[in-house]
């Protein structure tokens with residue numbers, strides 16, 4: 577308005593404009609907003625641990641510090657579905673070459689169709705989660721899991737021997753079930769439980785009793801597992817839609833990342849900025865109705881990012897891989913903590929109420945290009961990156977704008993794993 581008045585009065589306004597191309601020096605005391613590239617880098621340096629030639633989604637580290645990655649078949653065949661890294665650049669199929677591809681007529685419960693993640697439990701077993709959706713249908717709408725193919729399998733981390741397979745029952749594979757991630761609590765119940773996220777549009781959470789294999793599906797198609805309506809995320813400063821050629825859609829990925837901490841089950845809804853938790857014992861208690869379980873769900877508030885992966889440490893801290901912010905967040909779920917919040921001292925004991933959760937940034941760095949899965953061992957948090965949002969299904973005309981290699985990193989946190 578002032579400039580318009582000056583212009584009307586015929587007074588030159590040139591003196592108000594910078595003629596140095598935006599680089600006029602700021603006065604003393606100004607340190608933010610001085611340069612176009614003024615983005616904060618937060619947290620300690622990242623250490624590169626492995627380069628992958630194709631995009632990994634899952635990551636585990638065993639107690640001998642071997643690194644495992646998964647290359648899922650959501651957008652076509654991959655030579656190996658699960659690998660162990662033999663050095664910074666090289667990998668070999670794990671646990672064997674034969675298991676990587678189901679062959680015609682083979683029982684799909686005995687081989688890999690589409691493994692999404694690999695996870696170490698607290699008793700030296702490595703678990704894989706297979707969506708059971710074959711590569712040749714995975715990218716079509718209405719893709720269905722094959723019964724037997726949708727499963728979790730445990731292996732001995734030392735010998736790579738198969739220990740046990742739990743298939744997801746056929747009646748739980750309706751409505752497009754797409755098993756995406758798994759975490760194990762070895763001490764819950766008689767022989768432990770597995771918790772699985774189903775990231776389909778309808779979405780749900782599945783719990784398997786590892787003692788008898790009985791399985792329960794919870795929160796099916798509820799708001800706490802479904803994507804935001806017409807969700808649009810942001811990545812490296814660009815807005816992200818779903819694309820089929822020039823046909824635009826909205827991403828609808830449901831419950832995705834998981835962490836177990838403080839006796840609770842934490843999960844994020846990928847195409848949203850929401851995360852939730854519920855007591856693990858409530859989740860697995862088959863005397864409780866679906867309405868009871870839904871009523872027990874806690875919502876600590878939005879977290880300013882879609883989030884693919886979660887993990888937790890042995891002091892009740894949950895880590896959230898915040899792809900929209902090139903960051904990894906953390907949130908404490910149990911006392912003690914360093915801050916007093918809403919009048920409750922950080923020196924309290926027990927669990928922090930949902931309303932008092934404060935999410936912080938552990939690390940923010942341009943090298944974090946869609947961190948997808950994370951694992952904690954010996955004080956380090958390991959994670960893989962895969963530039964998911966730059967892949968063909970999220971780019972106009974299905975151009976693949978990902979540029980490998982896809983790097984995995986570790987960052988020091990000084991803590992051990994939760995489970």
Ligand SMILES: *[C@@H]1O[C@H](CO)[C@@H](O)[C@H](O)[C@H]1NC(C)=O
Nearest residue numbers: 653655656669673674676677
């Ligand atoms: C799995 O099958 C694909 C396609 O036939 C092949 O390229 C790949 O080598 C196979 N993987 C292994 C480990 O045999």
Ligand SMILES: *[C@@H]1O[C@H](CO)[C@@H](O)[C@H](O)[C@H]1NC(C)=O
Nearest residue numbers: 714715716717820821823969
């Ligand atoms: C993309 O559109 C084509 C043509 O309509 C269709 O056949 C195909 O299934 C669509 N792909 C996906 C992933 O929806």
Ligand SMILES: *[C@@H]1O[C@H](CO)[C@@H](O)[C@H](O)[C@H]1NC(C)=O
Nearest residue numbers: 699700701732733734735739
């Ligand atoms: C894995 O195998 C080793 C060597 O046979 C054995 O000592 C260990 O108990 C096994 N661990 C599990 C979890 O089965």
Ligand SMILES: *[C@@H]1O[C@H](CO)[C@@H](O)[C@H](O)[C@H]1NC(C)=O
Nearest residue numbers: 718750751752753776777778
């Ligand atoms: C959700 O479930 C309904 C009912 O089974 C099914 O018709 C629909 O295809 C599912 N939605 C998706 C996106 O798979």
Ligand SMILES: *[C@@H]1O[C@H](CO)[C@@H](O)[C@H](O)[C@H]1NC(C)=O
Nearest residue numbers: 751777778796797798799802
């Ligand atoms: C899932 O929820 C959506 C949104 O509330 C609803 O439109 C749809 O009919 C539901 N699908 C099933 C299979 O219950």
Ligand SMILES: *[C@@H]1O[C@H](CO)[C@@H](O)[C@H](O)[C@H]1NC(C)=O
Nearest residue numbers: 761764836837838839840994
């Ligand atoms: C695993 O379950 C046990 C028994 O309910 C519980 O005490 C423990 O906190 C759970 N572990 C985690 C990491 O939540």
Ligand SMILES: *[C@@H]1O[C@H](CO)[C@@H](O)[C@H](O)[C@H]1NC(C)=O
Nearest residue numbers: 857858860861862863864868
């Ligand atoms: C399961 O829920 C019922 C009903 O609230 C309760 O009475 C029972 O103690 C719960 N069981 C466990 C093992 O927590």
Ligand SMILES: *[C@@H]1O[C@H](CO)[C@@H](O)[C@H](O)[C@H]1NC(C)=O
Nearest residue numbers: 891893908911912913914915
């Ligand atoms: C509290 O602060 C101390 C000193 O800065 C730090 O070592 C510790 O990790 C912090 N604890 C929590 C729970 O944030």
Ligand SMILES: *[C@@H]1O[C@H](CO)[C@@H](O)[C@H](O)[C@H]1NC(C)=O
Nearest residue numbers: 913914915916920921922923
């Ligand atoms: C916790 O107690 C210590 C020792 O009394 C005190 O220095 C610290 O300020 C307290 N922290 C909080 C968050 O109240």
